[in-house]
Amino acid sequence: MQISGKISIWFFIGVLLAFYGALICGHGIYELFSGILPNVVLARLHAPVWWGGMMLVLGLFYSIRFAPGTKSAS
């Protein structure tokens, strides 16, 4: 569904997920290289890196595919 003549709901969701993914993944990479791990169980799995990375990829996919003016958006 398009919210207006230009912007799809999926675009907004994509932007928010990409923003969140970048923040979480970026922080996870910082933890990975700094060695300062949070005090949580299974911190050694570096979930923020791969989970945030997946969100970033998913968010970018939706942001680009449903960007205003593209065929998918309409």
Added chain:
Amino acid sequence: MAHSFIGNHIAQSSLAFFLPSSVLAHLSIIDIIIIASYFVMVVWIGIYLKGQSNTSVDFFMAGRQMSAWIAGLSFLSANLGSLELMGWAGSAYQYGILAAHWYWIGAIPAMLFMGLVMMPFYYICKTNSVPGYLKLRFGESSRVLSGVCFAFMTILMSGVNMFAMALVMKVVLGWNISFSILMSSVVVALYVGLGGLRSAIFNEVLQFALIWCGALLVPILGLIEAGGWHNLQAKILMNYHTSEYTHLWAGLGHFNTNAMGVQWTGIVFGLGFVISFGYWTTDFLVVQRAMAAKNLRAAQMAPVIAAAFKMAIPFFVILPGLLGLVVLHNNDGTLMHLVGQNAVSTANPNSYNEVLPLMMERYLGPGLLGLGITALIAGFMSGMAGNVSAFSTVWTYDIYKPLINKGASDTHLVSVGRWATVLGIVVSIGTAYLVMQAAAIMDYVQALFSFFIAPLLGTVLAGMFWKRATKAGGFWGLLAGTVTSVALYAWVRVDPTAIRYVAFSSDARAMAADLYRALWAFSSCAVVTVVVSYCTTAKPLSELAGLVYGASTLPLQEPVPLLKNHWFWAAIVITVFFILNIVFY
């Protein structure tokens, strides 16, 4: 809502949020950025959508432009509030996988029936609400009765959601209760008041994405820590010496062979038929989402899509509760025991309902924790917004227009809808503070829904599938069912031993009483509807066109490829549903 048809159970569970426990989680700056950006996004969307909501169809029905996916995800999310998520995660800790019945047999068949069979009638009669359908089928009195009850209950539920959110934020983050109430009220009033149903639906789809991203990681990491599903089962068996926590049906032979105190007949007929069908096919909060679809095919596909995702929700609601049974430990390494509200003590400071925040706090570090908390906030606000937008529609179309201003113009109705939204929020705030003063009110407010849902199912089914049902039959049946439900509730409340009559067993517990009370209410509604209908004159067949099965010609739909056919996907969903029930038998 995301209010829930589960009535008292969640209400009782919710009371555990009153715990004055210490703060469970501490946010970092990245978490705060994530939460704040969600609020900014939601308000901005509301402001942006204001220009798209100028007519009543735009404001109340989202322009009837939704795709099947948007309507379907919204249909599901309207029921997926945080109160329900946290309540059922706590129930899974308390009762085990039995709680999944409320997601599977308590939802899937009804959602498919709604999409495949009932949606055409709602859609082709072009009504704006479920009370509106009752008006067309049974006349003004039935509409006003259901409209007033629904509006009243909806707005109270919004207040309960508001207060529950404030309490959760206080327990989990240490936020001031009034700050949380004020913040959520302003944000919801802004985006629903400006953008109407379209804005509410948008937030629900956004919430859906956030819940999956924010909550799905917990069971994944939990399963890794527990060593997989089979190891989890083995550890539960070792710790608690019973296998009932991981079996759906095996312990339902009798009321006293499972922790819930229910029997399979209550689950199948009370939950699987009356309560489930009553909620998913007649509660306007969810039906409104499907009615906003752009065409009949999309409207029929929406509940099917919702059902497919509904089946997956136990993975991040029920599973964390089960995982909590084995992975949560105290600082001294002993197994943590979460308890009911009444049993909270220094030795056991946490209640069942805190299992989801505890699991989040266990696995989610900076950033991910903010995402999880944002998902909970989005769920609460979506619950409020869903109730308020449904209230706004029913108030405007089923109370204001027929009773107060019959000649209102379209522009005036939109204006009334916006003001009804603000009024709804104000009443919700009042309800929230009322609940704060007297916790028992939450029990009563949530029980109200169970009073009305079961008889409403009887009335709507009679209206749609029985040509002989009359105006008087519909009204008196609805009233009789509601009175029966209220009377049985009051009876058990005053005399708890009466449960042996209501639920057919003295071993039955509160949950069973809810299920069997619904059966009684539905039955009395059906009997009175039939008797009164046969004593009164039915409408001529020509007046039932578009309203009753057998008297209506459903619009022919263009053939579509198999992958776009709702019957095909419904068959897939029901097959998976049976497989899940067999696997977890």
